[in-house]
Amino acid sequence: MTQPETRVERSILVVAHALRHDTVVAAERVVGALRAAGARPVLAADDRDALAAVRPSLADVTTLGEVPVADIELAIVLGGDGTILRAAELVRDGTAPVLGINMGHVGFLAEIERDDMDDAVRRVIARDYDVEERLALQVRVKDSADAVVYETWALNEATVEKASRERMLEVVMEIDGRPLSTFGCDGIVVSTPTGSTAYNFSAGGPVIWPTVQAIAVVPLSAHALFAKPLVVGPDHAVAIELLQRTADGGILWCDGRRSHDLPPGARVVVRRSERPVRLARLHPAAFTDRLVRKFQLPVTGWRGPATAPGDQP
Structure with missing residues (x-):
């Protein structure tokens, strides 16, 4: 006798900015659409508590933990770049890609705007x-003593900053085990191409196309002649060591979400992670167009073709 085929329920994580009314309403709508399609919506436990306080219908949504992160197929994110970074953190131990629906302002990491939310859910269900x-x-x-005391990761950037407003950091910077320069500064940003339009951009670093495998290093307010932005290959290791004369120490920030205090003598080593972050894309398009759209850049007078080769019209 043939046994009936076991149906595996698809688990989709929904991550929303719970302090904004529009994202709470959107989360309820997405959860309803996923259920109607036969998928299982999942919320982080803290998100469920916060969302359910406003929308009681969300109180019975399954939480992450009840469903292992390894079983999450995809994360739908309702919010801005900060919420997308939080979602990437939640699914870091799995393989789920992150799909950002911009509910904020710039939303550089987001794939689509809120007006296309229903179509986005439909395409997630269709795996399109x-x-x-x-x-x-x-x-x-x-x-x-060169012992590892803390380890983490970053999608946008790792930043070494001064702990005291009154004093500079005194650092020595190293590339691939060789010293490059010693100087005083407010900090150093080590950025990925994804983060090149975030803190790196504000600090005067270069915009790096996502297809370029590289790491940017940007000193902040450095008191040195040779303290310009650098771009190194993805397989190079960047190290920043706090000199002992940095009496107040410093602080390491990763993506503005995870921090660690750095005493004098601490050494921060940054290199490419073996595990990339996976982003879901619905509309393959030129990165140039994203820059123009998100930063509202003027392109009046351009006489080129309406679409770039390979782009969708």
């Missing part, structure tokens, strides 16, 4: 999307 892998950073902190 591409997955793009983005370079991420492995970040390790070592003590003065």
Whole structure:
């Protein structure tokens, strides 16, 4: 006798900015659409509590933990870049790609705007999307005895900053085990191409196309002649060591979400992570168009073709 085929329920993580009314309403709508399509919506436990306080219908949604992160097929994110970074953190131990629906302002990491939310859910259910892998950073902190005391990762950037407003950081920067320069500064940003339009951009670093495998290093307010932005290959290791005369120490920030105190003598080593971050894409398009759209750049007078080769009209 043939046994009936076991139906595996698809689990889709929904990540929303719970402090904004529009994202709470959107989360309820997405959860309803996923259920109607036969998929299982999943929320992080903290998100469910916060969302259910406003929308009680969300109180019975399955939570991450009840469903292992390895079983999450995709994460739908309702919010801005900060919420997308949080979603990437939630699914870091799995393989789920992240699909950002912009509910904020710039939303540079988001794939679509809120008006296309229903179509996005439909395409997720149909598995009608591409997955793009983005370079991420492995970040390790070592003590003065060269022992690893902290380890994390970053999608946008790892930043070493001064702990005291009144004093500069005194650092020595190293590339691939060779010293490059010693100087005082407010900090150093080590950025991925994805993060090149974030803190790196504000600090005067270069915009790097996502297809370029590279790491940018940008000193902040450095007191040195040779302290300009650098771009190194993805297989190079960047190390920043706090000199002992940096009495107040510093702080490591990764994606503005995870931090670690750095005493004098601490050493931060940044290199490419073996595990990229996966982003879901619905509309393959030129990165140039994204820059123009998100930053509202003027292109009046351009006489080129309406679409770039390979782009969708």
